[in-house]
Amino acid sequence: xxxxxxxxxxxxxxxxxxxxxxxxxxxxxxxxxxxxxxxxxxxxxxxxxxxxxxxxxxxxxxxxxxxxxxxxxxxxxxxxxxxxxxxxxxxxxxxxxxxxxxxxxxxxxxxxxxxxxxxxxxxxxxxxxxxxxxxxxxxxxxxxxxxxxxxxxxxxxxxxxxxxxxxxxxxxxxxxxxxxxxxxxxxxxxxxxxxxxxxxxxxxxxx
Numbered sequence: 001x002x003x004x005x006x007x008x009x010x011x012x013x014x015x016x017x018x019x020x021x022x023x024x025x026x027x028x029x030x031x032x033x034x035x036x037x038x039x040x041x042x043x044x045x046x047x048x049x050x051x052x053x054x055x056x057x058x059x060x061x062x063x064x065x066x067x068x069x070x071x072x073x074x075x076x077x078x079x080x081x082x083x084x085x086x087x088x089x090x091x092x093x094x095x096x097x098x099x100x101x102x103x104x105x106x107x108x109x110x111x112x113x114x115x116x117x118x119x120x121x122x123x124x125x126x127x128x129x130x131x132x133x134x135x136x137x138x139x140x141x142x143x144x145x146x147x148x149x150x151x152x153x154x155x156x157x158x159x160x161x162x163x164x165x166x167x168x169x170x171x172x173x174x175x176x177x178x179x180x181x182x183x184x185x186x187x188x189x190x191x192x193x194x195x196x197x198x199x200x201x202x203x204x205x206x207x
Contacts, residue, residue, distance in 0.1 A: 001025055001179035002046070002149045007055035009041055016041050020055070020203040028171055028180045028195035032187075037200055039183040040080060040153050046181065047077035047151045060148040073101060076142035078152040078182075082134040086127035090118065090137045093126070094144070101145025113140045115166045132158035139167060143174065150174055152182035156189045168192045 001024060008018040016038040031039055044050035046057055048064050048071065057064040059071040084093060091105075094113075098105045113119060116136040126134055135158050142150050155171075156164050171180050171193045184190050190197055 001060050002181055003058040004046065005055055007042070007045060007057070008053045009038065009045065009050070010053050017200060017204075018054070020200070022198075022203050024179045024181060026175060026177055026179060028175045028182070028193045030190040030193070030195040030197045031181070031183045031199070031203075032185060032190070032197050033200050043077075043151050043153045043181075043183060044079070047075060047079075048072055049077065049079070074146060074148040076144075076147045076150045078135065078138045078142060078150070078155055080153040080157065081131070082138040083126050087125050089123055089125055090129070090133075091122040093137060094122075094141055097141040098144050101147070103145040105144070109140060109144060112143055112166075112170070113137075116140060116163055130158070132160070132163065135159065136163060139170065143170065147174075148178055150178060150180045150182075152180070154184060155182050156184060156186055164189065171195075 003023040005021045007020040009016040020042065031042070033039055041050060045052045048057075048068055059075050062071040062074075064071045094105045094109065113122065116139070118133065118136055118140065121129060121133050129137070135155070139155060142152075155167060159167060168189070174180055175194075180195075182195075
């Protein structure tokens with residue numbers, strides 16, 4: 001469902017990474033590496049938010065570089081700091097994502113939002129939300145529509161224990177028929193999600 005080949009990214013003369021390759025089917029994969037290794041950059045590339053200098057990404061068989069619309073329609077991305085438009089409300093964001101994925105914000109989505117404790121916050125603008133609340137809005141949106149791949153940058157950051165329990169349940173449910181690829185320093189969280197832990201060294205070897 002998620003595949004990338006020969007990914008390379010440079011900033012000026014600095015090589016962030018090169019030659020990265022990986023292939024993942026259904027299930028959870030957690031990228032764990034040291035700070036500054038390029039995890040957020042890689043996830044941004046996989047989500048189509050950052051252009052690689054070399055290589056390509058495939059989302060359920062669609063090449064992200066040549067068919068971005070098809071790829072992104074079946075991709076959910078949760079960045080580290082989730083703030084799309086500061087004046088947009090949580091409900092407006094969910095409705096926009098639902099529209100883009102040709103679905104609606106139904107009872108299952110609202111139930112997930114309620115489990116995350118979001119019901120009192122849906123009418124707030126993103127600029128009024130805490131870091132954790134913004135992240136929970138994006139995580140709720142990840143379950144909308146026919147998503148095949150979920151990319152998440154430190155998804156547990158900013159969440160309290162009850163919200164982390166909901167997130168673990170969400171990732172375990174999504175990974176039954178989707179690829180969930182996330183970064184995390186938290187070994188306990190990774191284990192609770194039944195995720196396979198990998199590092200950049202393994203990506204470089206094409207494991």
